[in-house]
Amino acid sequence: MHQTLQSPLVNHLAYPSIRPELLISLCALIATPHGMKYAYENLGDEQFETLIILLSQKLLGIGVQGFSKGKDGGRDAKFVGTAELHPSKAAPWTGTTIIQSKHTNGYNRNFSETDFYNPKAGSKSILSEEIPRIQKLREAKQLDNYMLFANRRLAGMAESTVVGYISDQTGIPKASIYLCGLEQLELWLKLFPDVATNAKLELVDSPLIVSPDELAEVVQAFAEHKATITAVLDAPPTDRVSYDLKNVINKMTKEYADAQRKNYLKETRQIQNFLAAPENSEVLRQYETVVEEFQLKIISKRQDYQTFDAVMNYLVDLLFDRDPILRSHKRLTRALLFYMYWHCDIGASVDTTAN
DSSP: OOEEEOSOSOOTTTOGGGHHHHHSOHHHHTTSGGGOSBOGGGSOHHHHHHHHHHHHHHHTOTTOEEEEEOTTSOEEEEEESOOSSSSOSSSOOOSEEEEEEEOOSOSSOBTTSTTTOOOSTTOOOHHHHHHHHHHHHHHTTOOSEEEEEESSBOOHHHHHHHHHHHHHHHOOOGGGEEEEOHHHHHHHHHHOHHHHHHTTOOBTTSOEEEOHHHHHHHHHHHHHTTTTOOOOOOSOOOSOOOHHHHHHHHTOOHHHHHHHHHHHHHHHHHHHHHHHSGGGHHHHHHHHHHHHHHHHHHHHHHTTOSSHHHHHHHHHHHHHHHOHHHHHTHHHHHHHHHHHHHTTSSSOOOOTTOO
């Protein structure tokens, strides 16, 4: 039988610092980067592609062809004809529109990060790898318009810069290039709610429903990969310090920390109770072994990251790449990682006896 990890969301008497988050309407948060309605980072690449196909069918037409792998290894979707809504009904795109989706497991990522866009000659980025393919399609007259969707934030200045870069490199007119980031994606899904339903998107605040066996499975998957995971988890467990102070010590940004707490705090008590149950002593031992192994490997790697946001995103990507069990339990895996951090099992912490 499944149990719902849904104790009272947060007792505001026990956690007064986050009471405002519980009182703000989700609808009012949709337009802000830290108040996204859907957990896009928990989607798999194929599910994100499905979302983009469904949305593109609304914007362009039902004739949008799904993502398929080309001879060069790229994955594109395509629409041929006159668009229904994009950029507008009065002046729609015509011809061949190539659609690409770029999903990331990371939270709070943006288009300006160098892994996505780096204009330096010889640099490697997601866009630099796509540019030669786009050029070939353009030269073969198989591309008139280009759309790129990503679950990353897209600021106005970044949009202008990236669009200009793509245009300069490929010869596509700027008016024929469309970038869609998280903010616009949320607005589209508000306008077309059936798209989110058909794509089976998970609401950020939806309860985490899981059986004890599934949680044990995730912990065991962590344990099996502890020897090869070289992620950044530095200090041994210490007495609990305040979440805000811990974030300052670890250089975790407020936006990332608030989102992590909002999404996963409600699950920590259930995870703790599960690990503390006598019948789960072997699972707890595996958990402690994993944490210890992480701690021993972090110090040499931590210097590579400016914020703990990057640490967590790196660890999530690494875990999902290494193990199919973790990939199939993305939200539970994230909840367990947050538990490790919240419980002071990972991440630097002050010596509370020093003061």
